[in-house]
Amino acid sequence: MYDIEHCRCGEFGTHWEVCDTCSHMEKGYNSCRNRHCPGCNHIAQKRWVDARSNDLLPVSYHHCVFTLPHEFNPICQYNRRVMYDLLFEKSSETLLDFGHNPKRLGATIGFYGLLHTWGGKMWQHPHVHFITTAGGIAPDGHWVEPKYHSSFLFPVTALSNVFRAKFLEGLKEIHHKLKFPDNLSFLADPNTFSQWLYHEIPLEWVVFSKPPFKGPEEVVKYIGRYTHRCAISNNRIIAEKDGNIEFWFKNTKKDARWEITSLPVMTFMERFLYHVLPKHFHRIRYYGFLANGKARTNIESIRRDLAVETSKPAAPPEENRICPHCEQGNMITVLIIDGRGNVIVDETDLADPAAVMDTT
Numbered sequence: 001m002y003d004i005e006h007c008r009c010g011e012f013g014t015h016w017e018v019c020d021t022c023s024h025m026e027k028g029y030n031s032c033r034n035r036h037c038p039g040c041n042h043i044a045q046k047r048w049v050d051a052r053s054n055d056l057l058p059v060s061y062h063h064c065v066f067t068l069p070h071e072f073n074p075i076c077q078y079n080r081r082v083m084y085d086l087l088f089e090k091s092s093e094t095l096l097d098f099g100h101n102p103k104r105l106g107a108t109i110g111f112y113g114l115l116h117t118w119g120g121k122m123w124q125h126p127h128v129h130f131i132t133t134a135g136g137i138a139p140d141g142h143w144v145e146p147k148y149h150s151s152f153l154f155p156v157t158a159l160s161n162v163f164r165a166k167f168l169e170g171l172k173e174i175h176h177k178l179k180f181p182d183n184l185s186f187l188a189d190p191n192t193f194s195q196w197l198y199h200e201i202p203l204e205w206v207v208f209s210k211p212p213f214k215g216p217e218e219v220v221k222y223i224g225r226y227t228h229r230c231a232i233s234n235n236r237i238i239a240e241k242d243g244n245i246e247f248w249f250k251n252t253k254k255d256a257r258w259e260i261t262s263l264p265v266m267t268f269m270e271r272f273l274y275h276v277l278p279k280h281f282h283r284i285r286y287y288g289f290l291a292n293g294k295a296r297t298n299i300e301s302i303r304r305d306l307a308v309e310t311s312k313p314a315a316p317p318e319e320n321r322i323c324p325h326c327e328q329g330n331m332i333t334v335l336i337i338d339g340r341g342n343v344i345v346d347e348t349d350l351a352d353p354a355a356v357m358d359t360t
Contacts, residue, residue: 001273003032007039013338017321021329030339036276038234045228048284052112053220055290055299058308059145060134060212061219062153066091066163067127067206076117076126078179081278084115084126086174090166091128092287097162098154099136099288107136107144110290110298114223115283118231120249121261122271127206129226131219134212137289137298143305152209160207168197227284231275240265 006012012030019025031040068076068087076083092113099109111132119125134153135145146153172194180187187193213219238246238260245268251259263271277283289298320330336344 001269003034004037007032007034007037011339013336013340015333015337016335017331018334019323019326019329020332022323022326024323024325024329026324026331030336035228036230038230038232041228041230045224048227049220049224052223055295056216056219057133057299057302058216058306059143061216062132062134062212063210063222064095064130064132064153064159065127065206065208066094066130066159067125067208068167069202069205070124071201072126073124074181074184075178076124077274078181079177081281082174082177084117084277084281086167086170087126087128088113088115088285090170091130091163092285093166094159094163095130095132095154096288098159104154105136105144105146107138108288109133109136110288110295112284112286112290114226115277116226116229117275117277118271120252121263122231122268122275124274131223133288133290137302141301141305143302151211153212154209156207156209159209160205163207164203164205168201171197231272 008029008031010029012032015028015030017026017028031037033040035041035044066087068083072083092111095109095111099105099107109132111130114129115126116129117124117126132153135143138144172190175190175193178187187196213222232247236248238248240246241262243265244262245265246260246262247268248258249261251257286292286295289295289302320332323329323331338344
């Protein structure tokens, strides 16, 4: 909260820009770059999307979503790292097992997951979005496509049942690591916890799978809206009136229609802070042949197998701000001072000033 409150207020330093045409100079304030800040991370998001664009294959891609039942929300609140790690682990295992199954595909698929923990009104709603290739690498190294890739990747009912079984079994194994709120303190007993899981937790879990994207380019446009998000963006907040915060939310019960709602200020802040992730927690993870360390080799191998030329990714064009004074030149960063008062003048430090400023 300290970072967000002081973002672009001078607490994290300043920077100066000069027009390369008319020499007009402006002073700006650095951003906090906290990953939960609604006003930051545009630069990080763009770079991530550019990197994924360079890794796209000429195959179909599917979007799968694995959601935890709301009965786990109190436990997630007290055990964020453990529960979210388990959600990633068991949902990814489910997809990998279905891919390795000879009756389904018989190959190793490639996918990455994005963790979201909120719903439209910032209530707790832990779920993982997976972008999955429709096909995978067979044991002999060749590319294999699923039989029904034009309509679905794997049947969602079967995915749901396997995911539920894997998650509940994993939850019992890590029971000793869990902390429980006072109203659920009785779950500290392993036997009681096991009975609670199989009597109170729903039998049907939500696993959603969308039809394949129209093309690889559509994947880039879609995932760009999901990465590096926080619980609410600035453009959704309308105003503060009489101690309440008014904001837009998407009502999924009414055809995803945008509506206005309000919350008391303290409730609004409390809900926002529910979604602050543990320190160093990775909310974007890679699996299958896209796993870190072997993704580049596997992608090049698949492109050779599909007879697709590997082109060197084009360097993204520099995005300099147009001078507001002459409206012809570009504003060039000439000086950056960090929050401790240290002057950054080294060329390597100034090579990427956007990462410090992030003024979007």
